[in-house]
């Protein structure tokens with residue numbers, strides 16, 4: 001589902017990674033680890049088509065957007081979902097609006113759950129009119145998960161999704177990510193947390209080129 005081949009990226013004159021290959025199959029949960037500053041977030045941004053690699057190719061579901069901004073936008077809109085450490089919500093918007101905003105407008109618009117059903121699934125059925133900033137961190141990350149439930153992306157990129165959460169909420173988020181994979185999504189999680197790497201199918205370590213294989 002995610003297929004990166006020979007990709008390289010420089011930042012501020014420093015090579016973050018070079019000639020890197022990474023694949024994540026449909027149904028697989030892969031953790032991306034490595035020392036702080038080695039370029040995990042940058043790699044997620046490139047795979048998520050928010051940023052561009054300097055060389056190499058990245059295809060999502062067999063589609064390589066190349067240098068086309070339009071094709072990158074369509075991949076982001078229809079196929080890619082994000083989960084961020086800081087939750088990535090619009091703070092002043094309501095919970096319901098935050099979830100509505102994730103609904104694809106193109107071919108995938110009928111794919112996911114309704115906003116009400118998604119909020120119900122994450123235990124926030126009664127909170128749709130609350131402003132996002134009024135929720136706790138754990139609740140905000142559950143709103144972010146509800147956004148994925150309405151979008152049903154085939155690729156989920158999660159950047160330290162549990163680092164601001166307590167153990168209970170972190171486990172809930174991981175449960176959800178595993179459910180998305182069980183339903184066929186490819187899930188890539190950048191993380192430092194042993195509690196995450198212990199649960200995934202495979203760990204890829206940036207910086208030393210190691211891929212430990214099945215965890």
Ligand SMILES: Nc1ncnc2c1ncn2[C@@H]1O[C@H](COP(=O)(O)OP(=O)(O)OP(=O)(O)O)[C@@H](O)[C@H]1O
Pocket residue numbers: 011012016034035036037038039040041042043190
């Ligand atoms: N917008 C930017 N402009 C220039 N350099 C940047 C930018 N964003 C990140 N960097 C640099 O790129 C390098 C990689 O950053 P990145 O956030 O991808 O690393 P990371 O492995 O995710 O780190 P951490 O584990 O601390 O989150 C760092 O040295 C960082 O300072």
